[in-house]
Amino acid sequence: MRPVLLFDLDETLYPERDYVLSGFAAVAERLAHDYNLDPIAAYTDMVRRLDAEGRGAIFDGVLMGAGVEPSPERVRGLVETYREHRPAIAFYPGVESMLRRLRQDYALAVVTDGLALMQRRKVEALGVPELVDTVVLCDECGAAKPDPAGFRIAHDRLGGGPALVVGDNPGHDMAAAAALCLPAVRVLSGRFAATATPPQWPAVEISGLDELEPLIARLLPPQGARP
Ligand SMILES: [Mg+2]
The missing domain is CATH 3.40.50.1000 (HAD superfamily/HAD-like)
Structure with a gap:
């Protein structure tokens, strides 16, 4: 044995940070698709929030920062995208x-x-x-x-x-x-x-x-x- x-x-x-960043990239794509946001600006904003505030309310923040009401349903959708994405790690x-x-x-x-x-x-x-x-x-x-x-x-x-x-x-x-x-x-x-x-x-x-x-x-x- x-x-x-x-x-x-x-x-x-x-x-693990690479996983988080890879999830942000997937979320940025969705934000571009669903809300017509600039994906690079959205990605950069999420990374900045991660480094400044830690995890917790990043998706609320990126929506608010782009002038989109962060409804629980919208945030949940982004969380799902993050969790389901295929990680580049x-x-x-x-x-x-x-x-x-x-x-x-x-x-x-x-x-x-x-x-x-x-x-x-x-x-x-x-x-x-x-x-x-x-x-x-x-x-x-x-x-x-x-x-x-x-x-x-x-x-x-x-x-x-x-x-x-x-x-x-x-x-x-x-x-x-x-x-x-x-x-x-x-x-x-x-x-x-x-x-x-x-x-x-x-x-x-x-x-x-x-x-x-x-x-x-x-x-x-x-x-x-x-x-
Ligand atoms: Mg560990």
Whole structure:
């Protein structure tokens, strides 16, 4: 039985901001089509609002900024476009080849949080199913992180042997790993990079995935390498 590596997806294996920007591009196209807005100006406005105000009321803002009443129905339509769009996203450099190498010695899973519709589209766009042994969408299990159910299901599917969690979000991935008494590696990438790892959810920290393979070889040696 191969030891198991349980990977988070967003911000761990690809930059989530690229997903958000790709969603904005789809929304800008719809705004051009439905309201005759300039798609580039609408896209630029959404990015500016994201950086200034964060997520939350971006679509209300872009409609209002263009002089269109942001009715709940209109905003809902834009949210649907965003969630249903086919994302133009790519792994962080080197991730695909790293997963191919790791899979020779480890069973691999991706365990991802968020709306199943959106996560499925991300997984498909990145080609995740061809690179790992199983994918778990936590939303489909009715157990959003930090509920460890998604990680537990993936771990069980892959035989339940020695395992390691790799993620970026201490409150989600490291908390779930701790609940399952599994060791964790935290990649300091993306939105949570500056957040400290709380002592109750310990993790070995790395600054990028290029540090992961040698670390895994030490923390969870492949079977043949064990004494
Ligand atoms: Mg993440």
